[in-house]
Amino acid sequence: MSLYQTLYYMALAGGMAGLFSWGITALLSGTILATRENWVADLVAASTLGLLIGALTVAFSDKWSGSRVVPRYVFAGAGIGLVAGILSGLAMVPVTKALGETQPFLTRLLSWMLAGGLIGLGLGLRWVMANKMRVVHACIGGLLGGAIGGALFHVLGSRVPDLTQALGFVLIGVGICFGVTLAPILLRDGILKFVSSGDARAQAKFGRSGKEWEIQQGDSYQMGSESRDLSKTTFSVGVQVFIPDAAIAPLHAIVFGQEGRFYVARHRDVNNQAGLARYVLRVRGKTVTTSQELRDGDDILIGRTAIKFISKRAQ
Amino acid sequence: MRRMLWLLMPGLLLAQPGKMQFAEPVKMLSCEPASTVPCFRMKLNVVDASGAPRNVQLPSAAELAGAIKVHVGGQDLKPFWATAAGDSTQKVRGRAVLVIVDNSGSMLRKLATGQTRWDAALQAVSVFLDKFEEGSDRVAIVPFESHLVQARISSAQFARTRADAVSQLRSLPLPEEKNNTALYSAAVYGIETLQAALPRMQQAGEDQLETMVILLTDGNNEVLKGDDLGLLAGPSGQDQAAESVRQSGIPVVAIGFSDTGGLDEVALKRISTKYYLASDFDGLQRILAFTRTFLNNRLTAAFASPFPDRASLAGQNLPISAELRLPDGSVVKSDEFLWTAPQMGVPVYAGKCSPDELKAVMVAQPVSAGWTSIIRPVGVFCGLGLLLVVLWFWVPRLIWPEQFIGAMPNLAGSKWASQTRIQNGVIQGRPAPPGFQSGPAGVNMAPRGVGDSTVVNPAALNDFGATRLANREVKPPK
Known part of the structure; x- marks a missing residue:
């Protein structure tokens, strides 16, 4: 799946999460929340939004990265989203108290932005090991989605009841997921592009869509065949460049950017005699024993999979 | 029957244009089960320009609702029910008042009359209790200073008779x-106690009580060492x-019993909904009478929401104002x-x-939201869900067609399976696999035989759909 396809589907996944959370909120509001405090309604709305966006985005992103959907990650994403939602719902209380009467539009805008920003921040934490900036980008995406959703809800709320609120929830979900996905695309310094693979699974997954992985300076990305369900992490992504190739080690290589240049190196698990003999890692036809600088257009052969490195400078 | 609500300071107040103030x-x-349409209730006092109760003749009970007009977000509405607390033709609404009297050391200071502030305060409250209406009024009187503040205030007992109230005072x-x-x-404790x-x-059995906290003090907030722990102090307090x-x-009425500048008026204004300053017994007595009037001449009106259900009110900020047409033709606005x-x-x-409001709703029969309030959210959910499904499954076929149907040179622009034409067993636009070519599509090799086996050719332009027969040499299709 290309970068823009990932962006498109992730945004839609966020939109779906927003729609479902609106549905649940509407259902709850009609029943158990009918006679409670207003802030409880906000708290429930923000929490539901965070929970569903957290769960769905993790599930979808894992599915599209070529790996399996692991319940552990989905629950962790839902939990983090829920906590972020609760925090944003609680943060709305002082904002409403301070500005509610004098600046109603600003209050609503700020409340929605708070919800989007905090949920985005929580979800962005997933990629903090690979790309610290993605946390900020997810937060900014959530803020933007929240601002658009909140403004729409405030301005059109009375004219098209239900629809504008639902659209607001959809937009906030789209905004968060868009932010999580778009920022690395915009700020990428290079791309690893799937070319072909001798392993039918990898070829079937990535061959037709031309899978691309965006890479940034200052970050390091693990390449390997370790599926999500075998990873020992609780929430963060273990292998960022996952290739289901039997000839690729679970943790095979690391691509990292330093001082404007990119390098590929063997992972320490395969950087020994046995690893050198069994697991192929070649750049421009030469076996990589420790690390090798990548230049624009370089072919990387990892296992039986060919990947092309494209530098943004050349683009 | 009309009732005159004559208040204090008539000479001064009659000359002033009045207004209504939200109490x-x-x-x-919720007006269910009488109506599914949300209702709003507002309570108003008629006051003069200075905020003191104004002496007005209200319309009769039967005409009161008709005399009130409510403006809600640009729409004019009529309340379906209205009452004045002091209207004798209506059931008298109960009143619950908590009087919190400062008994700090400064209350021992003497006034010009030689009376201490404490004595003057007790006397004024006693006069206030003279108007006690048994059956309607519930009054509790508690002291406060800086010791046992919470315990004393929370132990307030709301007296149902004047004798009990006077006993509390004494x-x-x-x-x-x-x-x-x-x-x-x-x-804070006063509000919590009343709540x-x-x-x-x-x-x-007391329904819809009118409530008020009266805070009578002569000083500023002062909490020192030796006082109760956890008392509020400073700007944050x-x-x-x-x-x-x-x-x-x-409603919290703060009454400062001191000379001008003798206390922190800014703080008293902030921690109350109404603030008055009295420097002597007469002033104090007059202000306490005001406060009673605020309870007595309170108008309560209920009106149906201009929006059919709660969901339609989501995201709304409704500016609400009211105007009352008096029997003399004059209009007071809020x-x-x-x-x-x-x-x-x-x-x-x-x-x-x-119950009174419910009866009125049933008579007025405000528009019921009916099924629309159920169908609309379901429709919105389904509609948006459908849109997302289309965006998920169909739109990508337009943006990235090659990933769904592959490149079909002779069928450029075809997006749907129905547009695929099969003629003579061959899909138009896609060459038949080796050994299957036949008919008008062109035969460039002998038909497939029993001994032939198909080989997937991954070298053929990375296209795994390309195949060749194992025993024949053919060029991969380009």
Whole structure:
């Protein structure tokens, strides 16, 4: 799946999460929340939004990265989203108290932005090991989605009841997921592009869509065949460049950017005699024993999979 | 029957143009089962320009609702029910008042008349109790200084008879010099006490009580070493008290009993909904009479929401104002009150309509939301869900067609399976696999035989759909 396809589907996944959370909120509001405090309604709305966006985005992103959907990650994403939602719902209380009467539009805008920003921040934490900036980008995406959703809800709320609120929830979900996905695309310094693979699974997954992985300076990305369900992490992504190739080690290589240049190196698990003999890692036809600088257009052969490195400078 | 509500200071007040003032925040109420349309209840006082109660002749009980016009977000509405608390033709609405009297050391200072502030305060409250209406009034009188503040205020007992109330007044402890003034905490505890007592009083058959906290003090908030722990002090304490008052929706009347500049008027204004300054007994007596009038001449009106259901009120900020046409033809208008829905969620009810209001709703028959309030959200959910499904499954076929149907040179632009034409067993636009070519599509090799086997050719332009027969040499299709 290309970068823009990932962006498109992730945004839609966020939109779906927003729609479902609106549905649940509407259902709850009609029943158990009918006679409670207003802030409880906000708290429930923000929490539901965070929970569903957290769960769905993790599930979808894992599915599209070529790996399996692991319940552990989905629950962790839902939990983090829920906590972020609760925090944003609680943060709305002082904002409403301070500005509610004098600046109603600003209050609503700020409340929605708070919800989007905090949920985005929580979800962005997933990629903090690979790309610290993605946390900020997810937060900014959530803020933007929240601002658009909140403004729409405030301005059109009375004219098209239900629809504008639902659209607001959809937009906030789209905004968060868009932010999580778009920022690395915009700020990428290079791309690893799937070319072909001798392993039918990898070829079937990535061959037709031309899978691309965006890479940034200052970050390091693990390449390997370790599926999500075998990873020992609780929430963060273990292998960022996952290739289901039997000839690729679970943790095979690391691509990292330093001082404007990119390098590929063997992972320490395969950087020994046995690893050198069994697991192929070649750049421009030469076996990589420790690390090798990548230049624009370089072919990387990892296992039986060919990947092309494209530098943004050349683009 | 019309009733004249003659208030104090008639000469002064009659000359002034009046206005209405919201006594409490406007509340959204559930009128179910009489109506599914949300209702709003507002309470108003007629006051003069200075905020003191104004002497007006109200329309009769039967005409009162008709004489009130409510402006809600640009729409003019008529209340379906209205009552004046002092209207003798109506069932008299109960009143619950908590009087909190400062008995700090400074209350022992003497006035020009030689009377101490404490004595003057007790005398004024005693006069206030002269108008006690048994059966309607519930009054509790508690002292506060800087010791046992919470315990004393929360032990308030709402007297149902004048004798009990006077007894409470007489049993107040005398001020002592060492007593300081926990003003902010007293306001907070007073509200909490009244809020806690309300359900008990309402359970006892009192419906829709008019409430008020009267805070009588002569000093500033002063909490020192040796006073109760945890008492509110400083700017943050003042903020907390002000917020507590604002959030409660209960009218809090602060009466400063001192000379101008003798106390922190800014703080008293912040921690109350109305503030008055009295420098002598007469002033104090007059202000206490005001406060009673605020309870007595309170207009309560209920009107149906201009929107059919709660979901339609989501995201709304409704400016609400009212005007009352008096029997003499003059009109008094209120300031604007901003009713605000939750920031993200659907507004929730602050309570339920009273039986009187429910009866009025049934008579007025406001528009019922009916099935639309159920069908609309379902329709919105399904509609948006359908849109997302289309965006998920169909739109990508337009943007990235090659990933769904592959490149078909002779069928450029075809997006659907129905547009694929199969002629003579061959899909137009896609060459038949080796050995299957036949008919008019062109035969370039002998038909497939029993011994032929197909080989997938991954070298053929990375296209795994390309195949060749194992025993024949053919060029991969380009």
